[in-house]
Amino acid sequence: MKLQHLLRASLLASAVAAALPALAATEQAKSSTAVLFQGFHWNSANGQLYGDLQAKASDLKNLGITHVWFPPPSDAGSREGYLPRQLNKLDSNYGNEAALTAAISALNGQGIHSVADVVINHRIGTTNWGDFTNPTWGCNAVVSSDEWTGKCGNADSGDGYAAARDLDHSQTVVQNDIKTWLSSRLKGVGFKGIRYDYSKGYAPGYAALYHDAMNPSFCVGEVWTDLNFNNVDGHRQLLVNFVDGTAGKCGVFDFTTKGLLNQALSYNEYGRLRDGSGKPAGGIGWWGQKMVTFVDNHDTGPSESCGVGQNHWPVPCDKVMQGYAYVLTHPGIPSVYYAHAYNWGLKGAIKAILDVRKEQGLSSTSAVAIQRAEQGLYAAIVDGKVAMKIGPTDWNPGAGWTLRTSGNQYAVWSKSTGGGGCTSVPVAFSIANASTVSGQRVYVVGNQTPLGNWTPANGYALTAQGSGSNATWSGTANLPPATATQYKYVKWNGSSATWESNQATASGNREFTTPACGGSVTRSDGSFRF
Structure with a gap:
């Protein structure tokens, strides 16, 4: 079964390459070093998101991001954009069209491609159940199994969606207008990639059809189905079926790996991450090139903080970095979630792993032992x-x-490289009982550039290990080898700093000398000194 799949995958990739010479290869069609950033969470629809992403363009480049996934860009009946109304109106609760274009332009200026969240399984009417405008469609645009009594289309080619009208993609008018929306409106404002929402709602051949109209640099579908831990292969087969159904043109989110990580991290069942053949047990173990991996997203996990947002299928809040240590070192195209980087204060820890991934050339097809x-x-x-x-x-x-x-x-x-030379060594820092308040984080600030050269805003940000004002904060910084180092712990809220009091040293600072190349050290510094 798996051998047949691998042979089919190889032949499919060759056939697609031969049949479509005019189409640019997506990241899913090669051994990709791309890193996707989900640029929003469930509560991001505040009218300011586009301006925020524009301002973060250079920071995202520094983080190692190559593609940013935007929320649905069209006018919608829901705050979050997942009940699309007027497709061609690109004003939403995330910002207006001008702000959207400016954000995409700023990212493009950093070499980052923008990926549109394409919601085409369903749509709502402008004033009632089925009066579609901009573009205008009749009742034949709605499948025969829909809840709307006025529907007059053909049978649905996928699963139903009760919150809106299920679209009939067999209709020429629907196909042509979606093609125009993708190739003209979305591509016109600068989008270069597609993230298909609710991909199980229609036949994957339609995803391929619309892919060809836009000719994207990135294409991934959301096939989220129930995971039976007693039939993991059946679950990842559904992922492969979607990819096969697009003729290999689009990848798919690796929900199998996501579910297995949830189970492993929740119950210490790390054995679930290896399948019977000794390979990773998720979709990446079968076809890493086509998989997009993730720890959590706007639906599965929390938003601004633990417990806030959708929380439909979250990784345990205190195990999130374990999830990133897995996806950022393994095959597939990994993704980083906005909330984790910018709301949870994990950007520095995530970047440290991404730096290794980039430096060592890991890719979507990397081999795992x-x-x-x-x-x-x-x-x-x-x-x-x-x-x-x-x-x-x-x-x-x-x-x-x-x-x-x-x-x-x-x-x-x-x-380790030969010759014994190096530019940095890892130093693990740990401090507890800092009595932090909301908005504060703990930094290591000292006389080395990675520690901010005594500037709190540029210091090394630690990560809270648990919750509460007196939780332990820890992290591992890379410092120059064999170097006399002085530092203090600082509570910083982005504008004001609270420094530790002086130590019983000549300088009043914490002091040590970093180890020589090949060494490492842990600075378990007890409690924050008041």
């Missing part, structure tokens, strides 16, 4: 040059490896 997969531990070596572990059980790859970054129950190493 799983070392351990058991209760309490998952460890793997990827492409022979990056090692990682997640889970409470201790593990390391042994001699010849350099620890690059680590945190609560995760670590990432890269293969």
Whole structure:
């Protein structure tokens, strides 16, 4: 079964390449080093999102992002945009068309492609159930199984959606207007990629049809179905079926990997991450090139903070970085969630892993050699040059490896280079009982550039390990080797700083000398000094 799938995948890729020489290859058609950023969460529809993304363009480039997924851009009957109304009106609760164009332009200026959230399974009328305008469609645009009594279209080619009218994609008028919307309106404001919403609602051949009209640089579908842990292969087969149905033109979100991570991180069942053949048990184990991996998104997980937002299928809030240690080192195209980077304060920890991914050239087709997969531990070596572990059980790859970054129950190493030279060594910092208040974070600020050169705004941001004002804050910074270092912990809210009081040293600061190349050190500094 799997051998047949792999052969089909190879033949399919060759056939598509031969049959479509005029179409630019999407990231899903090659060994991709792309990194997708979901540029919103469930509560982002505040009229300011586009301006926010425009302002963050250079920061996203620095983070290592290549593609930004925007929310649905069209006028809609729902605040979040998932009940589209007038497709060709690009004013929404996220901002107006001018702001949208400016944000896309700013990202493009940083070499980042913008991906539109394309909601075409369903639509609502302008004033009632089915009076579609801009573009105008009649009752034949609605499938025969829809709840609307006025429907007069053909049978649905996928699953139904009760909150709006299910569209009949067999109708020429529907096809032509969606093609024009994608190739003219969306491409006209600068969009270069497609994220298909609710892809299980229509036959994947239509996704391929619309893909060809836009000729995107990125294409991914959302096929979210129930995961039976006793039939994981059946679940990832549904993902492969969508890709096959698009003739390999579009990839798919790896919801199998997402569900397995949920289970592993919630119950320490890390053995679920390895299948019977010794490969990753999610979609990436079958066809990594076509998979887009993620820890959480606007639907599955929280938004601004733990417990806020949709929370339909979340990773445990205190295990999020374990999830990133997995997806950012494994095959597939990984994605980063806006809320985690900018609301949860995890951007620095995420960047540390992304830096390793980029430096070591990991890609959507990287090879995974799983070392351990058991209760309490998952460890793997990827492409022979990056090692990682997640889970409470201790593990390391042994001699010849350099620890690059680590945190609560995760670590990432890269293969040590010959000659013994290096530019940095990992230093783990930990502090507790800082009595933080809402909006404050704890930073390490000191006399080294990675510590901000005594400027709090440029210091090294730590991550809270748990909740509460006195939680432990920790993180691993890369500092110059064999260097005398001074630092303090600082509470910083973006505008004002609260410094630790002086230590019993000549300088009044915490002091140590970083180890030589190949070494590492942990600074477990107890409690914040008031």
